[in-house]
Amino acid sequence: MRNYFPKIFLYILGLFFLLNLLQAWSTQLIFDEAYYWYYAREISWGYFDHPPMVAWLIALGQLFFEGELGVRFLSCILGIGTMAVLWLLVDDPKKKDYIPHFFVLIASMTLVHAYGFLMLPDTPLLFFTALFFLVYKRFLASPGVQTAILLGLVMAALMYSKYHAFLVIFFVFLSNPGLIRERHAWLAVLISLTAYSPHLMWLYDNHFVSVRYHLFERPNRPYEFFDFTAGYFINLIAIFGLTFYWIYRATFKTPSRDLFTKALLFVSIGILLFFFISSFQRRVQTQWIIVICIPMAVLAYRYMLNHESARKWIFRMGLVNICILMFLRIGLVFEPLFPVVYETHGNRTWVKKITSRAGDIPVVFENSYRMAPMFEFYTGIPSFSLNNAWYRENQYSIDASENRVRNKKVLYVSRYLPGGDISFTMPDSTLFYGVYMDPFRSYRKLRTEIIDMTGTEAGERFAFEVRNPYSFGVPISELKFGLETLDRYKQILKVIPLTVVPGETPLPLLPPGARITLFANFPSDLEEEAAFVKVVISENGLRWGLNGKRKAIE
Known part of the structure; x- marks a missing residue:
């Protein structure tokens, strides 16, 4: 191991591991971690918002420890694993002379720092992205069956971590179109799809609920330059903190002299451009672009090794970043030190x-x-x-x-x-x-769909279907129906109560697995800005549910 990792490297890596273990043990969960802990209560091939990797890791960690440390134990392992793989990705022999610079560079990256102990989908995403680049690098040097199998398994692990991982794989392929003629590359794809097929089957069995939500059903709002596009550039700065200038400079100054470097550049710049374009449609969250930290860390460290000025400035500003981040990490536990009330408090x-x-x-x-x-x-x-x-x-x-x-x-x-x-x-x-x-008594899984709507004029009749997915009958008398209106950004405008008329055979009880067709008239107070409508249900006086399938107003 010393041939790859000098002793001082292992000492510093171990120090980070112990620090992250202490932080993981002493810090209360943030809300997203609690949500993913809830995932892990029932192991599955998929979940509503994300693929299952984060739940698997939490479940595995809880075999070793209880409480917060059990939730986060594997994040501590993956955190130092990411650092170790990044080190292996740099071939320059001068790197052994600048080991502290390497750790300052990596630990100064805000979210990479945080994901060293927080258990979120981005934690395995970062690790498997780094591992993907390492295996791809070896695949370029020596394509074969073994490296193809390993590459396929790592690609599957990437996709099991977060759907955004597709961008990493896509831009690597785009950097090397010659892969389409490489039979071992096709073997890697086959292995990847085979390993990923259980999740694809889960998506199919659950009506592609995750895909529908992320691509089609997530609400949006009108474009705002300062919150959308300007906010995107602020996120680009926040990811790297005070070192952002030199890291971006290193990326754009690096020539694509070989296929591996080209892959690093394509992923970095490709993802930056992809989410820049996305910023004209919706607000881009900081963690969506976190994956650029992996290729850009490699590019920046290479650049540091060969440019003294960049090396000095990244080291200096990185130390300032780390001091700020360490102060905030202490504040996660000791509330008075944190500048605002945060999720780990109280x-x-x-x-x-x-x-x-x-x-x-x-x-x-x-x-x-x-x-x-x-x-x-x-x-x-x-x-x-x-x-x-x-x-x-x-x-x-x-x-x-x-x-x-x-x-x-x-x-x-x-x-x-x-x-x-x-x-x-x-x-x-x-x-x-x-x-x-x-x-x-709630029946939130009841589904509704408008099946016959010729127009939306006041008083015009339309038909909608109610389906009971439960294994028991649902009393119709406990249900009230409403018409929800949404604007073109899928933001709710209001819900208008409906007076429904049953079909030819009114049912006092909607049997399990059954469907019933009901009729109602469009209300007179439909808003001009309404672009979609759907029927929703209130059961036993509860507020209107999320039952309906959206239908566009033509």
Whole structure:
């Protein structure tokens, strides 16, 4: 191992590992981690928002440790693994003379630093991107069956981490079109598709719910230059902090002298351009572009080794970055040091406020796939996120968690209630109320679809279908129907209650697996800006659900 990793390198790497373990153990979960912990409660080939890799890693980590460290243990392993693979990607013999510079460069990258201990989908994405480049580099040097199999498995692992990984694979291929004539490359693709096929089958069985949400159903809003495009450039700076100028300079100054360097450049610049174009359609989140850190770290370190000025400035500014990041890391645990209230602050406190009043009865959170798993993580008490028309679908919409709270006494928690049996404030001072419901009955998986709509004039009749996917009958008398209107950005405008007329054979009970056709008239107060409509359901007085399939107004 010393031939690849000098002793001082291993010492520093071990120091990072111990630091990340300590941070992982001492820091309360952030909401997304709690959500992915909830994924891991039931191992599957897929989940609503993401492929399953993050859930698999959490489940594996919990075999070794409990609590927060169990959730994050594998992130600590992958964090140092990413650093080690990045080191192997640089061939320059001078690198052994500048080991501290390497660690300063990598540890100064904001999200790479964070993903060394936080367990999020981007954590395995970064590791497998680095590993993909390493295997691809060896494939270029010596294409063969073994490297093709390994390359295919790593590509599958990439795609199991996050759907954005497709961009990495695509731009690497674009950098080397000659791969299309390489039979071992096709073997790698075949291996990758075979390994990834269980997730593809999961998507098929779940009506491609993840693809539909990310590509077609995610709400948007009108274009705003400062929030969309200008915000995108701010994200590009935030990823690298004070070293951003020299890292981008290193990328754009590097010539594509060989196929591997060309791949690094194509992925870096290709992803930058892809999300720049995307910024004219929607707001680009910082983590969407995090994958550029892998190829750009390699390019920047190479550049540092051969340009003294860049080496000095990246080292100096990187140290400042690290000092700021270390201060913030301490603030994740010791709240007074952090400049704002953050997600790791006070979770045990607000959870205790609820259990001190409600005991161990299940808790239903309105519109919060974040609070529901956080509550369950710290209490072990069943919880559920009841999603309505003003929110979005998530894992709670497609799994069986609703069964754990239906027909039971629950505490229903919402920030929209005017009052309640209990109240509590979150660390950010948001006030929540809770009311007891006994029994709680929801049927959020009921689906509706408008099947006959000739026009939207007031009073014009239309037909819609209601489908019951449950294994039990649903009383029609417990349901009310509404017409939800949305603008062209898929933002909800309002819900208008409908008076429905049953078909020829009114049913008091919608049998399991059955469909019923109902009729209603279009209301007179349809907004001019309405571009889509769908039928939604309120069961037992709950707020309107997310039941309907959207239909465009022609």
